[in-house]
Amino acid sequence: MPDFEERDLVERAKEDPDAFGALYDRYFPQIYRFAYSRVRDQSLAEDVTSEVFFKALRNISRYTYSGHPFSSWLYQITLNAVADHYRGQHGEVELEEGADLPSTAPSVVDEVVRRDRSRRIWSAIDQLPRHQRAAMVLKFGEDKKIEEIAQIMGKSAGAVKLLLHRGVERLRRELPPEFEAGLT
Amino acid sequence: MNEPELDELFQDPAQREVVELLRMSRPAAPPLDPNFRTYLRTKLMTEARRTLQPRAARRGFSFSLRPKVLLPAMAAVAAGFLVVLGIQVFLQNQSPSSMVALDVSHIQNKTNVATGDPIVIPFSGPVDKNAVAASVVIEPATSVTKQWVGQNLVIIPDHPLAPNTAYSVTLKPRATPPTPDPSNPSSTPRPVPLPTPVVVHFTTVRAPVAPVVPPSYLSANVSYGSESRLADAGTIFNGGWTPSGQLLVTRPEGQPGPGSLPTPSATATASGPLAPKATTDIWLMSASGTPIRLLVPGGNFPAAAPSGGVFAAWQVTPSDQANLGIWDLQGNWQGTIATLDGVPDRAPVWIGSDRIAYINQGRLLVVDVHGAQVNARSIKMQRGSLAGSPLGTLLAVESVDGLSTVIDLASGSPSPLPGLATGFAWSSKGDLALLVPQPSGIDLYIAAGGKNARRIASSPSGQTWSDLNWAPDAASLMLASKPVGASSSTSRLMLINADGTGLRDFASQQEDSSPQWSSHGDLVLFTRQDEAGGRAFWTANTVPSEVDAAARQAVAEVERFMLARLKGDRTAAQSSLDAAGLTAYQGGASPLLSPAGSKFDRYYPVTVQQTGSNPNKFLVGVRIFVSRSGVQRSFFEEQLTLVLSDQRYLVDAVTSTPSVALGHGPTVVSYEVVSTSQGSQVRVHFDADLRPETVTTSTIQVRDSDGNPIGSQLTFDPDNHLATLTVTLQSRSTYQLVVTTGVTDINGVTMAEEYHAQVVGR
Numbered sequence: 001m002p003d004f005e006e007r008d009l010v011e012r013a014k015e016d017p018d019a020f021g022a023l024y025d026r027y028f029p030q031i032y033r034f035a036y037s038r039v040r041d042q043s044l045a046e047d048v049t050s051e052v053f054f055k056a057l058r059n060i061s062r063y064t065y066s067g068h069p070f071s072s073w074l075y076q077i078t079l080n081a082v083a084d085h086y087r088g089q090h091g092e093v094e095l096e097e098g099a100d101l102p103s104t105a106p107s108v109v110d111e112v113v114r115r116d117r118s119r120r121i122w123s124a125i126d127q128l129p130r131h132q133r134a135a136m137v138l139k140f141g142e143d144k145k146i147e148e149i150a151q152i153m154g155k156s157a158g159a160v161k162l163l164l165h166r167g168v169e170r171l172r173r174e175l176p177p178e179f180e181a182g183l184t
Numbered sequence: 185m186n187e188p189e190l191d192e193l194f195q196d197p198a199q200r201e202v203v204e205l206l207r208m209s210r211p212a213a214p215p216l217d218p219n220f221r222t223y224l225r226t227k228l229m230t231e232a233r234r235t236l237q238p239r240a241a242r243r244g245f246s247f248s249l250r251p252k253v254l255l256p257a258m259a260a261v262a263a264g265f266l267v268v269l270g271i272q273v274f275l276q277n278q279s280p281s282s283m284v285a286l287d288v289s290h291i292q293n294k295t296n297v298a299t300g301d302p303i304v305i306p307f308s309g310p311v312d313k314n315a316v317a318a319s320v321v322i323e324p325a326t327s328v329t330k331q332w333v334g335q336n337l338v339i340i341p342d343h344p345l346a347p348n349t350a351y352s353v354t355l356k357p358r359a360t361p362p363t364p365d366p367s368n369p370s371s372t373p374r375p376v377p378l379p380t381p382v383v384v385h386f387t388t389v390r391a392p393v394a395p396v397v398p399p400s401y402l403s404a405n406v407s408y409g410s411e412s413r414l415a416d417a418g419t420i421f422n423g424g425w426t427p428s429g430q431l432l433v434t435r436p437e438g439q440p441g442p443g444s445l446p447t448p449s450a451t452a453t454a455s456g457p458l459a460p461k462a463t464t465d466i467w468l469m470s471a472s473g474t475p476i477r478l479l480v481p482g483g484n485f486p487a488a489a490p491s492g493g494v495f496a497a498w499q500v501t502p503s504d505q506a507n508l509g510i511w512d513l514q515g516n517w518q519g520t521i522a523t524l525d526g527v528p529d530r531a532p533v534w535i536g537s538d539r540i541a542y543i544n545q546g547r548l549l550v551v552d553v554h555g556a557q558v559n560a561r562s563i564k565m566q567r568g569s570l571a572g573s574p575l576g577t578l579l580a581v582e583s584v585d586g587l588s589t590v591i592d593l594a595s596g597s598p599s600p601l602p603g604l605a606t607g608f609a610w611s612s613k614g615d616l617a618l619l620v621p622q623p624s625g626i627d628l629y630i631a632a633g634g635k636n637a638r639r640i641a642s643s644p645s646g647q648t649w650s651d652l653n654w655a656p657d658a659a660s661l662m663l664a665s666k667p668v669g670a671s672s673s674t675s676r677l678m679l680i681n682a683d684g685t686g687l688r689d690f691a692s693q694q695e696d697s698s699p700q701w702s703s704h705g706d707l708v709l710f711t712r713q714d715e716a717g718g719r720a721f722w723t724a725n726t727v728p729s730e731v732d733a734a735a736r737q738a739v740a741e742v743e744r745f746m747l748a749r750l751k752g753d754r755t756a757a758q759s760s761l762d763a764a765g766l767t768a769y770q771g772g773a774s775p776l777l778s779p780a781g782s783k784f785d786r787y788y789p790v791t792v793q794q795t796g797s798n799p800n801k802f803l804v805g806v807r808i809f810v811s812r813s814g815v816q817r818s819f820f821e822e823q824l825t826l827v828l829s830d831q832r833y834l835v836d837a838v839t840s841t842p843s844v845a846l847g848h849g850p851t852v853v854s855y856e857v858v859s860t861s862q863g864s865q866v867r868v869h870f871d872a873d874l875r876p877e878t879v880t881t882s883t884i885q886v887r888d889s890d891g892n893p894i895g896s897q898l899t900f901d902p903d904n905h906l907a908t909l910t911v912t913l914q915s916r917s918t919y920q921l922v923v924t925t926g927v928t929d930i931n932g933v934t935m936a937e938e939y940h941a942q943v944v945g946r
Contacts, residue, residue, distance in 0.1 A: 017232035036214035
């Protein structure tokens with residue numbers, strides 16, 4: 001959708017339920033997909049997606065165009081909703097940026113035999129620390145520009161580049177050697 | 185890598201390798217409950233309508249993706265329409281100013297309610313949500329999920345409601361208990377009086393009853409009728425049916441339009457974002473080949489959405505790019521969802537009505553109708569077969585390496601198909617037909633629901649098959665058959681039953697191929713090689729068998745008879761009776777018209793069976809609903825015997841059942857007798873969710889003329905309320921179907937009456 005069309009639609013969505021419905025129809029797939037990539041649980045992804053769109057509805061009157069796509073705002077809300085969820089999970093341990101891939105990495109390797117390569121490389125991304133994973137998913141799963149990822153994550157472009165660099169480097173280190181042959 | 189910011193970031197070759205792998209792949213599509221999206225939208229829209237405030241001045245740019253145009257067409261299948269049941273509720277502890285007052289005029293007693301719709305009950309005042317939700321009772325018994333969305337109670341059936349069924353939703357609107365008076369803490373809130381229950385009535389759509397189904401024919405019995413050439417060879421490049429029975433075709437640019445007026449192509453009505461480069465145009469054409477209107481200048485390869493209303497197609501731009509767009513059948517552009525470098529050589533493929541698959545640079549891509557990419561797997565494809573299930577998320581793919589799979593886009597999981605499988609075709613019921621080449625011919629497989637492909641037939645030695653196309657009733661397939669290695673000029677059209685039996689010629693011509701049934705089943709579109717070697721598009725009409733045509737005629741007579749009775753027109757009703765029939769009604773076998781104080785409100789056929797050895801006698805069961813004071817209270821059934829008399833079927837005999845009060849336990853909605861390779865099946869459809877343990881050969885039986893149960897095997901499909909008895913019936917012998925009151929719904933309520941109906945062996 002061209003930028004001016006989206007801006008028009010967003011402006012109308014501040015007062016027109018049908019326009020908001022159109023935004024929902026347009027962005028539901030990617031927001032749900034992104035939420036799921038972060039929480040890896042269908043029920044939780046549904047909760048997060050629901051929360052994102054209800055927050056968007058409640059606050060759309062205050063949304064102002066900042067030069068980034070409307071979806072950036074939705075991604076931001078999603079990240080916050082996921083973070084809220086993790087904050088509520090006292091027993092959950094989030095990997096540190098500097099940690100190695102978990103000791104379950106061999107199980108990923110075991111799955112090499114039965115999974116296709118695409119699936120494996122994304123399984124490996126699932127094992128990355130939270131911020132690296134978010135940056136990698138937004139870059140390679142959602143095709144966002146680094147500047148937009150930075151806006152979504154509330155970080156500088158340089159910080160995002162660092163996250164991507166670290167993520168790719170860790171995948172390079174940890175993935176089995178046959179990946180060098182590339183996808184077929 | 186060809187992406188500057190990644191090129192800049194990753195200089196190391198090993199890292200670039202990983203980045204390239206990432207760019208070529210995508211994470212698997214997450215599991216998604218197909219109801220969730222619709223459900224969340226429902227909630228959001230309800231809240232949006234409640235909270236969003238319109239401003240005085242509206243609208244900005246005059247054009248957009250036009251969601252109001254596109255979305256309803258898409259949502260019709262993807263989401264269905266909401267049933268909003270308005271009710272008038274008086275909350276007794278509220279001031280009159282806050283009483284609920286909703287418009288119920290177009291909602292209460294609504295008929296033709298789709299069976300898959302959620303039920304939304306809006307309240308306008310504070311209510312005790314838990315108490316209200318707990319008070320909901322649905323008759324017939326139906327398993328549902330209840331959710332509160334703001335002040336709306338959303339009731340979502342766990343699976344589709346039964347057709348032809350009057351439902352009642354009863355609930356007790358109980359207000360929020362009053363809070364204590366803070367100025368007088370010792371005061372005790374007055375108990376909230378229990379209000380009178382609110383009852384909302386609605387009726388679901390009338391479902392087809394075999395063999396009177398749309399299409400009103402059995403494809404397994406049709407034969408070739410008259411044929412018609414749509415246009416000269418070379419004047420239609422490709423084409424297909426719309427769900428409403430018109431044709432979407434690609435023609436060379438500048439072809440004559442209605443009235444044979446030449447129609448300028450690229451200069452015609454702008455129908456897309458850019459002026460197209462026209463070498464071909466997409467036209468809407470009647471089934472007889474009359475051009476109706478130019479839809480897409482510069483368009484090619486149209487593909488109609490299964491839900492109707494819109495189609496996807498390619499439109500070439502002046503820069504030799506191709507836009508994948510969506511248009512409606514008026515030619516109104518709805519949106520562009522992808523752009524390719526180069527001109528595609530195949531049509532986009534719909535998967536359900538909200539996803540589209542296409543090939544770009546040797547890769548399979550799937551997008552939703554807004555262009556958002558939805559597929560997870562990176563698959564190489566070129567010329568292989570590609571077909572999307574009309575029902576939902578399954579896509580059959582023949583990849584470039586010869587591996588064929590069915591991908592579930594909801595879960596991302598692939599199901600392998602037999603090696604070299606090709607020629608995919610999905611039926612209207614969601615079964616996949618496919619072909620597997622063999623050294624001396626070809627094997628035909630069916631994968632029910634896209635899984636567990638099973639070989640059902642092989643071509644005769646030395647013959648090969650192609651161009652599979654399902655009949656709309658999913659009972660048979662049409663295909664093109666020719667000798668192995670021969671040119672298409674020797675191809676002819678054949679029919680085969682869905683179980684692999686009954687291979688036979690459809691047409692006698694030797695140069696026909698690419699058959700496509702119309703959605704109504706009355707026509708087949710195909711191509712035929714002409715004398716000059718060109719291929720022209722033709723249609724042939726399908727002629728129902730003598731029995732099916734006779735059944736249709738008998739049912740049409742019943743329709744006339746019943747409409748006259750519903751209107752209270754005794755004279756017209758009696759004109760459908762022969763002397764014996766008239767005597768039967770006058771003798772009190774059944775009331776011809778509704779008794780005083782009541783009204784025959786509606787009816788539907790419960791069963792249609794041939795009883796005579798010749799198609800001159802039919803048994804038609806009808807269920808008649810009786811209302812009093814405008815509310816349907818009960819029903820009874822008549823078994824009408826129709827006999828052919830001087831070119832017209834007349835009612836010759838009638839028996840009727842006792843009246844059954846509505847809303848008291850499960851009932852039989854319809855039944856049918858079907859011949860299968862294993863014997864006869866008697867399929868009994870119920871209206872309520874049943875306790876499976878009560879559906880047994882003790883509670884559902886077919887009895888012989890002496891009243892003894894005959895041996896049977898019984899299966900039960902709880903989601904579709906369908907019990908199937910497999911029995912051996914003597915042809916033209918009469919039996920009794922008996923459903924006892926041992927059958928109970930999920931609440932343990934038994935059938936109000938034992939059900940008896942005639943079954944005739946086929």
